[in-house]
Amino acid sequence: MVGERIVRELNGIACFELETSPEARQNIMTSKSFGRPITELLELKEAISDYAARACIKMRAEKTKAQGINVFIQTNFHKDKENFYQNSSNYFFDSPTDDTTLVITKAKDLLKSLFKPGLSYKKVGICLLDLGSKENLQMSFLSNNNKNDSKKTTIMQSLDKINQKMGKGTVFFAAQGTDRTWQMRSGLKSPHYTTNWDELPAS
Numbered sequence: 001m002v003g004e005r006i007v008r009e010l011n012g013i014a015c016f017e018l019e020t021s022p023e024a025r026q027n028i029m030t031s032k033s034f035g036r037p038i039t040e041l042l043e044l045k046e047a048i049s050d051y052a053a054r055a056c057i058k059m060r061a062e063k064t065k066a067q068g069i070n071v072f073i074q075t076n077f078h079k080d081k082e083n084f085y086q087n088s089s090n091y092f093f094d095s096p097t098d099d100t101t102l103v104i105t106k107a108k109d110l111l112k113s114l115f116k117p118g119l120s121y122k123k124v125g126i127c128l129l130d131l132g133s134k135e136n137l138q139m140s141f142l143s144n145n146n147k148n149d150s151k152k153t154t155i156m157q158s159l160d161k162i163n164q165k166m167g168k169g170t171v172f173f174a175a176q177g178t179d180r181t182w183q184m185r186s187g188l189k190s191p192h193y194t195t196n197w198d199e200l201p202a203s
Helices: 002-010 041-061 100-114 149-166
Strands: 028-038 064-075 086-097 121-129
Touching: 028 041, 041 064, 041 100, 041 121, 041 149, 064 100, 086 100, 100 121, 100 149
Parallel strands: none
Antiparallel strands: 028 121, 064 086, 064 121
């Protein structure tokens, strides 16, 4: 019984094996609600591009590649139940990829197919699908993604290294936008005293 094993564990009797190497994630999702209702496709494209770039950074840090992506979109159910709209769509690459440029391009294409004019959108998001280790991936002989793959890998690695050294967001893709007025409001978030030097209280 699960309950019995938990009681034994609490009493110092080992019943569950220690996981020294947790299983790698199969998917990575990045999504946030907007700080205000969004009606323009351009702003939605900026948001999905930003989320796609963030997801790709996480993926590369875990040394994995994605076989496909899922993009979803929705309006605010609580503000307009009658016109509530949500939808999603998938795209699968010929070969697994960790190329942010390719992921952003396909994510924007999916978003355009899901977008309905005249609606106020509350949220969009992207999920990287079927992640696998870079060392154990089956590549396609017919894929165009294989061309210049090493060059793309070098570019992505350089981008990640710059942002790690100089600070997150130092280098980013133009598709992510600059003003990003659609971002979730964060004026009431808790300070990061223990993780951010800039937020330490002044003496």
